[in-house]
Amino acid sequence: MILEIPSKDFMNCDLHKWKNILFIDTFFPMEERCMIWSWLISLEVQFFLAGSLILLLAQIHPKYAASIFFTLLIFSIIAFLMLESDPFSLYYERESQQKICLKLNLLFDNIWLRILPYLLGMCLGYTIQKTGGKFKSSKTVMVFGWMLCILIIGVYFFGLPLIIGRINLWVRASAITMLHIAWNMILCWITLSSLSDYGGLLKDFLNxxxxxxxxxxxxxxxxxxxxxxxxxxxxxxxxxxxxxxxxxxxxxxxxxxxxxxxxxxxxxxxxxxxxxxxxxxxxxxx
Structure with missing residues (x-):
């Protein structure tokens, strides 16, 4: 069986295309959307507007901007934790097409789940801008950072599957959430390390x-x-x-x-x- 996300573009694009034009289609049910695969573009625009407002506020009231930033960060972590705790089991006893569609809908275009990488990217961009596009670090820090990245990737792909069925539901959800955050931090580290004096081939590739x-x-x-x-x-x-x-x-x-x-x-x-x-x-x- 092939799972296809519900699509009624022949009807929805005439009735609801204004939602795509305003980039707010992700706030509406999937059955009412036109070109449902454009959810990523809408989220990018929403995050760009929110990020720009936070950065503008940071120029006037840095403390307020920092409070909003960390509030969004905490809500994003809580949202991901709630998703990984499998709340759908309260309504669906077994895997069904409705349950899979609902989980895909929440996972892919939910603003709280997607804003975490964007916020970390904002911090990375701020750091790069303040340092003038250079990242000064010693060889010891670079080696330790890459070893930590490899360790996290190994735990995610090889360690977590071995213990996933033996631990408590909330412990499992917390572990997956932390690994999700760690994965974003790995991407930040790769970018920063490419800006250092030890970037090498990675720096040439990214540039x-x-x-x-x-x-x-x-x-x-x-x-x-x-x-x-x-x-x-x-x-x-x-x-x-x-x-x-x-x-x-x-x-x-x-x-x-x-x-x-x-x-x-x-x-x-x-x-x-x-x-x-x-x-x-x-x-x-x-």
């Missing part, structure tokens, strides 16, 4: 023009990929019998096709618009 170019297409690719997949599959004359090799080939084909169309849209629409906005911004500064 490469190819990675920067691919990153510029991220939002366009997110919106285009499901459209391309739906167009190809729904235009088929017969059913498709999937196998491991066929899935891999389809993945490669859809990925390449998506980036080609994203590049075309970037050249003809996104790049001219960004250039115009840059010129207007520089003109206003003068």
């Amino acid at each position: 490469s023009k190819l990675l920067f170019t691919i990153g510029k297409f991220t939002n366009t690719v997110i919106l285009l990929n499901p459209l391309i997949i739906r167009t190809v599959l729904l235009s088929g004359e017969t059913g498709i019998l999937l196998s491991g090799g066929l899935v891999i080939m389809m993945f490669i084909g859809f990925t390449i096709t998506t980036y080609i169309f994203a590049f075309i849209l970037h050249i003809f629409f996104e790049a001219p618009l960004l250039s115009t906005l840059r010129v207007v911004y520089q003109w206003q500064i003068k």
